[in-house]
Every structure is written in structure tokens, then in C-alpha cells.
Amino acid sequence: MDLRPLAPDFGAEVLGATLIDVTERDDAYAFVRAAFEEHSVLLFRNQQISDELQAAYSRRFGELEIAKVASLGEGTPFSILTNVDRATGALVAPDHKEALRARANQLWHTDSSFKAQPALASVLSARTIPPSGGETEFASQRSAWARLPEDMRARIADLCVWHDYAHSRGQIAPHLASERERNAMPPVCWRIRWRNPVNGRDALYLASHAYAIEGMPREEGYALIRELIAHVTDPAHTYLHRWQAGDVVMWDNRATMHRGRPWPDNLHARLMKRTTISASDADGVAATRAPCSGETVGRVLQAAG
Ligand code: OGA
Numbered sequence: 001m002d003l004r005p006l007a008p009d010f011g012a013e014v015l016g017a018t019l020i021d022v023t024e025r026d027d028a029y030a031f032v033r034a035a036f037e038e039h040s041v042l043l044f045r046n047q048q049i050s051d052e053l054q055a056a057y058s059r060r061f062g063e064l065e066i067a068k069v070a071s072l073g074e075g076t077p078f079s080i081l082t083n084v085d086r087a088t089g090a091l092v093a094p095d096h097k098e099a100l101r102a103r104a105n106q107l108w109h110t111d112s113s114f115k116a117q118p119a120l121a122s123v124l125s126a127r128t129i130p131p132s133g134g135e136t137e138f139a140s141q142r143s144a145w146a147r148l149p150e151d152m153r154a155r156i157a158d159l160c161v162w163h164d165y166a167h168s169r170g171q172i173a174p175h176l177a178s179e180r181e182r183n184a185m186p187p188v189c190w191r192i193r194w195r196n197p198v199n200g201r202d203a204l205y206l207a208s209h210a211y212a213i214e215g216m217p218r219e220e221g222y223a224l225i226r227e228l229i230a231h232v233t234d235p236a237h238t239y240l241h242r243w244q245a246g247d248v249v250m251w252d253n254r255a256t257m258h259r260g261r262p263w264p265d266n267l268h269a270r271l272m273k274r275t276t277i278s279a280s281d282a283d284g285v286a287a288t289r290a291p292c293s294g295e296t297v298g299r300v301l302q303a304a305g
């Protein structure tokens with residue numbers, strides 16, 4: 001088993017271990033788990049993927065999230081990202097909810113930071129790949145933390161950040177987060193820094209769901225959030241993954257941001273399936289939970305359902 005770097009700052013391709021190996025063998029799991037903690041984004045090529053294998057592989061790392069309300073895959077461990085209408089097999093119109101969701105996924109984000117139980121990792125498999133575009137781009141919030149000037153790190157280290165699913169969706173369309181989704185997912189607050197409990201390395205923890213900083217005027221907090229996202233996603237430090245058939249990519253939501261890239265979605269189908277592994281206290285959740293309450297910073301975007 002071996003690793004090959006994907007980018008200068010982070011990311012590795014796993015060689016000599018398949019998803020089946022990790023599912024079946026403790027030594028392969030231990031190797032890949034250590035690589036995940038260290039490199040944040042892992043690529044497996046040429047996998048014989050199936051829903052069963054993806055779920056069994058993912059289950060090795062912890063509890064699986066059940067897909068959130070009103071998303072494709074609701075009630076199952078699979079979040080389905082596609083522009084194909086299940087019922088008709090046709091490509092969806094540009095104003096269809098799934099087309100808008102794809103655009104929301106094209107904002108730099110980390111999965112599930114808006115949930116009361118955040119995500120350790122996501123596992124994404126490409127099932128239908130368009131002939132152009134549709135890449136997935138990654139940035140390291142760990143490398144970004146290390147690249148911040150010392151005085152900036154000291155200034156922000158103890159801040160807490162509010163996250164809201166409705167905020168990121170509101171950037172695409174005012175009613176994209178439904179009333180049901182909004183009610184199911186009220187804003188949550190996390191420390192701005194997630195310390196990896198295995199290696200002690202810090203990462204910024206924010207992205208498109210972040211809308212306010214505890215104890216800061218709204219505008220000032222949001223300006224700082226935007227400044228930090230721009231810092232994390234400096235193009236000199238990102239990794240663009242071009243999908244090939246058989247690829248499976250796994251990332252650490254505690255230490256990275258990602259975004260989907262556009263493709264000609266009026267012409268070509270794209271279908272991706274994601275499983276998401278919940279973070280536990282052993283992964284650093286309790287230590288990252290912010291000591292603030294929902295009364296201090298309320299919801300910003302109150303779009304009626
Ligand atoms: C995801 C995601 C981006 C993409 O599955 O969480 O953001 O490229 N995907 O499909």
C-alpha cells in the first residue's frame with residue numbers, strides 16, 4: 001500500500017488498497033485511516049463501485065448520515081447529485097430544484113457544518129461523468145490556517161462562527177431552502193478552528209454556510225468570513241479533481257472546503273453519489289462545539305417557504 005501526492009499542500013492517491021480491502025481488512029483500513037487524517041483528501045481510482053460497497057466502505061469510518069430532508073436520497077445514506085430527472089430520464093430545466101442545488105454546491109463549502117452533528121468525511125463516487133467540466137475542486141483549511149500570519153491566527157483563534165444551510169442556499173435563490181428544511185436545520189455555532197485530535201493540527205472551520213461571527217457586528221463578521229474563505233481558496237493552493245470512470249474521492253470535512261465546477265448541464269448528464277460520515281467526539285466534535293446560544297445571533301435570511 002502506498003500514497004502518491006495529489007497537490008503540494010494536501011491530498012493523496014491511494015495505491016495498492018481498494019475500497020473492498022478497506023472494508024474487509026483491518027490493516028488496509030488502518031493505512032487509509034492514517035492517510036485520511038494526514039492528507040485530508042484521498043483518491044481511489046478504478047473501483048468497482050456499487051451502493052453496497054460505498055456504504056460498507058464508508059461505515060468503516062463511523063456512523064453514516066441519513067440524507068437531509070427534501071434532498072434526493074432523503075431517508076437513505078446516499079445524497080444524490082444529478083441533473084437527470086428520475087421519472088422521465090430527461091435533463092432538468094435550469095430553474096429546477098436539482099439544477100439550483102448543483103449551483104449551491106458550486107459555492108466553496110464543507111459538508112454538514114450546518115448540522116447539529118457535523119460530518120467527519122464525505123465519500124463521493126462518479127456514476128455518470130460529463131465529457132467536459134463537472135470537476136470537483138478542493139482547498140485545505142489546515143494549510144490555510146498554517147499560512148495565516150501569526151497575528152491573524154492569534155486574533156481569530158477563539159472566535160465562534162454561525163452556520164446556516166438557508167444562508168448558503170439563499171445565495172443562489174431566496175426560497176431554495178424550503179420551510180421544511182429550514183425548520184429541520186436551525187443555525188448552529190462552531191469554533192473557527194478545528195483541532196485534529198490525532199495529530200493536533202489546526203484547521204479553519206467555515207465556508208459557504210457561515211454567515212456571522214459571535215459577538216461581532218453582522219457586517220464586520222461577514223467581511224471576515226469572506227476574507228478567510230478567499231484566503232483558504234487561493235487558486236495557488238487548490239486541487240482540481242478531473243473525474244474518471246471508477247473514481248472515488250473521500251475528504252475530511254473538518255479540514256477542507258470543496259466545490260463542484262460547472263458543466264454544460266443543458267447538454268450532458270452528471271450523476272454523483274455521496275455518503276457522509278458523522279463526526280464523533282473522538283473526531284473532535286465536542287472540542288469544536290461553541291459555547292454560545294441561538295439567542296445571541298439569530299437567523300439572517302428569513303425567506304418564506
Ligand atoms: C458533495 C459536493 C460537488 C460535486 O457531494 O458534497 O459538494 O462536484 N459535490 O459534485
Ligand code: MN
Nearest residue numbers: 105109110111
Ligand atoms: Mn459538498
